[in-house]
Amino acid sequence: MSIRVVVADDQELVRSGFSMVLPAQEDIEVVAEAGDGAEAVAAVHRHAPDVLLLDIRMPGTDGLEAARQVCAQSSCRVVMLTTFDLDEYVYEALYAGASGFLLKDVRRDDLVHAVRVVAAGDSLLAPAVTRRLVADVVRRRREEATARVTPQRLDALTAREAEILRMLARGLTNSEIATTLFVSEHTVKTHVSNVLSKLGLRDRVQAVICAYETGLVTPGAP
Structure with a gap:
């Protein structure tokens, strides 16, 4: 069974990039894309994905608020994405219920690995x-x-x-x-x-x- 993923980011280039990388794997399927937090929450309700890749900074409903809603209302696992390697974002993301935190310049193999790890019920806290x-x-x-x-x-x-x-x-x-x-x-x-x-x-x-x-x-x- 494929891992179902929703990609949410206000930058179309980022969304399309991730949406090309992930389906290249036999066990991963991108079921929807979203351009803001509200769309991400709606996509999770509509498609019931296993993993939501969610940008922290987006217009309207930001990623942190979207993560809170998704984690409270579904079993979908959330991986936060950002270009900002700042401590407060990590903290707030984890407390929102996220299972992982990645920078947008993550390597392709690390992105795929993150999706698989989180979908399996684990977290991305292993690296020192x-x-x-x-x-x-x-x-x-x-x-x-x-x-x-x-x-x-x-x-x-x-x-x-x-x-x-x-x-x-x-x-x-x-x-x-x-x-x-x-x-x-x-x-x-x-x-x-x-x-x-x-x-x-x-x-x-x-x-x-x-x-x-x-x-x-x-x-x-x-």
Whole structure:
């Protein structure tokens, strides 16, 4: 079954470029294009895609607001696109519910990989540079979240689940966690699912943010 994608960007050249690259893959299909946030939300409702590639800066309803609506109203996974490598955009995109963040000058292979990873239910937080960026952003914004995110929130987790959450926050994949803990990858997936369920989190991205905000992981710690 093909991965269904909607491409949303106010620049026609960007839209057409992505819409040519992705369908060249046998397992990816671009089902619609959108020129602004409102069109993107409507396209998601109309076509029920697996992934929405969504520009952050667009006229009218911007990408962040569109991401909030899409993530709240559907199971579609969102990857944010921007030419601006700025921390606040990453932070706001992740809190909007996005599962990934890419610059528009992303290489073709990395774009295809991102779509596949996100469609499979994972996030784009594995690269060390992204992990450090999220850690820095969360550290600066942690005071804002203190009132609603407390360490006591983690009390629902078992010791092993808390350990899994630490490893997720440090960017380890399921396979790497399984190797480190000498357990099967299936066991790790079960623990990750339990962590997300107990903490009321949408995906691994939100789990990483929660780990930093609650102090379970400290930015810069090994």
